[in-house]
Amino acid sequence: xxxxxxxxxxxxxxxxxxxxxxxxxxxAHVEARAGEVVAxxxxxxxxxxxLLRALAGLVPHDGDVTVSGRSWTVPPxxxxxxxxxxxxxxxSLFPHLSALDNVAFGLRARGVPRSGAEETARGWLAxxxxxxxxxxRPRELSGGQAQRVAIARALAPEPALLxxxxxxxxxxxxxxxxxxxxxxxxxxxxxxxxxxxxxDAIDALTLADEVLVLDEGLVAQxxxxxxxxxxxxxxxxxxxxxxxxxxxxxxxxxxxPSAVTVSLSQPEGxxxxxxxxxxxxxxxxxxxxxxLVGADRELIADVTPAATTELGLVPGxxxxxxxxxxxxxxxxxxxx
Numbered sequence: 228x229x230x231x232x233x234x235x236x237x238x239x240x241x242x243x244x245x246x247x248x249x250x251x252x253x254x255a256h257v258e259a260r261a262g263e264v265v266a267x268x269x270x271x272x273x274x275x276x277x278l279l280r281a282l283a284g285l286v287p288h289d290g291d292v293t294v295s296g297r298s299w300t301v302p303p304x305x306x307x308x309x310x311x312x313x314x315x316x317x318x319s320l321f322p323h324l325s326a327l328d329n330v331a332f333g334l335r336a337r338g339v340p341r342s343g344a345e346e347t348a349r350g351w352l353a354x355x356x357x358x359x360x361x362x363x364r365p366r367e368l369s370g371g372q373a374q375r376v377a378i379a380r381a382l383a384p385e386p387a388l389l390x391x392x393x394x395x396x397x398x399x400x401x402x403x404x405x406x407x408x409x410x411x412x413x414x415x416x417x418x419x420x421x422x423x424x425x426x427d428a429i430d431a432l433t434l435a436d437e438v439l440v441l442d443e444g445l446v447a448q449x450x451x452x453x454x455x456x457x458x459x460x461x462x463x464x465x466x467x468x469x470x471x472x473x474x475x476x477x478x479x480x481x482x483x484p485s486a487v488t489v490s491l492s493q494p495e496g497x498x499x500x501x502x503x504x505x506x507x508x509x510x511x512x513x514x515x516x517x518x519l520v521g522a523d524r525e526l527i528a529d530v531t532p533a534a535t536t537e538l539g540l541v542p543g544x545x546x547x548x549x550x551x552x553x554x555x556x557x558x559x560x561x562x563x
Contacts, residue, residue: 241260241261241295241296242258242259242260242261242263242294242295242420243257243258243259243292243293243294243388243420244257244258244291244292244293245257245258245282245290245291245292245293246290246291246292247278247281247282247288247289247290247292248288248289248290249274249277249281249286249287249288249289249444250287250288251444252274252277252444253274253277253278253281253288253441253444254444254445255274255278255439255441255444255445255446256446257278257282257422257439257446259420259422259437260420261295261418261419261420262417262418262419262420263420263421263436263437264414264421264422264423264434264435264436264437265420265421265422265423265435265436265437265438265439266423266424266425266430266431266434266435266437266438266439266452267279267422267423267424267425267439267441268424268425268426268431268438268439268440268441268463268464268467269440269441269442269447269461269463270442270463272443273441273442273443273444273463274441274443274444275392275424275441276316276392276424277444278422278424278441279313279390279392279422279424282311282388282390282422283306283309283311283313283388283390284299284303284304284305284306284309284311285306288300294309294310294387294388294420295387307336309388310384310386310387310388311386311387311388311389311390312333312380312381312382312383312384312386312388312389312390313381313390313392314374314377314378314381314389314390314391314392314394315377315392316392316393316394316396316397317397318365318373318374318376318377319377320365320373320376320377320380321365322364322365322366323364324364324365325361325362325363325364326352326357326360326361326362326363326364326365326368326372326376327345327348327349327352327361327362328348329365329376329377329380330348330351330352330376330379330380330383331344331345331347331348331383332380333380333381333383333384333386334347334348334383334384337384347383348361348379348383349361351379351380351382351383352376352379354379354413355375355376355378355379355409356375356409357372357375357376360372360376369402370397370398370399370402371398371399371402371403371405371406374394374395374398374406375406375409377394378391378394378406378410378413382413382417385418385419386419387419387420388419388420388421388422389417389419389420389421389422390421390422391410391421391422391423391424392424393424393425393426394406394410394423395407395425395427395430396426407429407430407433407434410434411433411434414434422439423435426467428456428467428468428469431452431455431456431467432452432456435452436451436452437449437450437451437452438450438451438452438454438455440455440460440461440463440464442461442463447460447461447464448460448461448464455468456468458479458481458558459472459479459481460472460474460479462524462525465481466527469483469484469527470482470483470484471483471484471487471526471527473524477559478557478558478559479557479558479559480555480556480557481555481556481558482550482554482555482556483529483554484517484527484528484529485515485529486550486551486554486555487526487527487528487529487548487549487550488548488549488550489518489520489528489530489534489538489540489546489547489548490538490546490547490549491538491545491546491547492547493547494547494549499550499551499552500549500550500551500552500555501547501548501549501550502520502522502523502524502526502547502548502549503522503545503546503547503548504520504521504522504523504526504545504546504548505520505521505522505543505544505545505546506518506519506520506540506541506542506543506544506545506546507519507520507521507525507542508542509535509540509541509542512529514531515529515530515531515532516529516530516531516532516534516535516540517529518530518540518546520546520548522548526548528548
């Protein structure tokens with residue numbers, strides 16, 4: 228996705244600049260250029276959905292939201308006057324309307340005559356490969372079909388700001404993978420700004436130009452997907468990209484689960500870093516078994532299936548973890 232944003236203006240007047248504060252739950256600054264996709268990630272309760280709903284005007288908030296050089300908050304614009312497309316987690320399609328009428332709804336609300344709105348809506352249904360489902364009601368659609376309708380409904384009015392709240396949640400892996408490819412194709416030609424809330428590293432790495440990390444309602448990190456994945460600054464992001472991260476003041480130290488040695492007795496030798504803890508979970512991870520271990524912090528370690536059996540690495544087992552200094556990457560916290 229990163230390539231498509233290059234041709235767009237870098238002026239903030241053509242993009243999004245927002246300071247959003249919501250009742251002690253959120254205090255975030257967000258900037259994005261026209262044509263960019265920003266992945267919003269963070270643990271449950273971090274404020275991701277609150278951010279999207281505030282930008283859409285669905286929850287009261289303080290601060291200023293400026294899109295394409297126009298303030299949406301001074302004076303405050305009503306929801307219907309904000310040029311927003313919103314894809315909710317549960318689709319939130321109108322149950323009494325057909326797929327066609329759902330997609331045409333935003334256009335009709337903006338004053339487009341019925342014939343023109345329906346023509347545009349049919350075009351969007353065709354783009355998502357569901358033109359033959361135009362007359363079906365939401366209850367007659369599968370989860371993947373309903374989500375395609377929801378995304379088409381959000382895109383049809385050509386919004387300046389597209390907000391997607393975990394659009395692949397609840398879908399089968401195969402359906403989600405297909406829909407992810409389809410969405411990437413449409414976002415590549417989308418001229419507005421898109422914010423994508425996700426819990427999946429694949430979304431952040433394949434769909435986004437920038438990543439915004441929220442933690443306890445505050446912005447913990449921003450950067451390109453590569454920058455955030457290579458130098459995570461929160462436990463959530465580290466876990467998302469499959470790393471362990473330890474913060475020591477303004478310095479971060481990260482290491483791979485494959486660099487962790489697991490033993491039943493206190494390790495001897497040159498390993499500088501060691502922890503004593505309890506196995507919380509053990510699950511297949513490729514050719515390995517990934518352990519989640521609770522010590523003074525939660526850490527992940529990859530071990531072979533043979534070692535898992537030999538050492539009896541099941542939940543509740545006390546273990547020692549150790550990592551050599553040569554396997555640890557150290558980086559400072561960027562300013563801001």
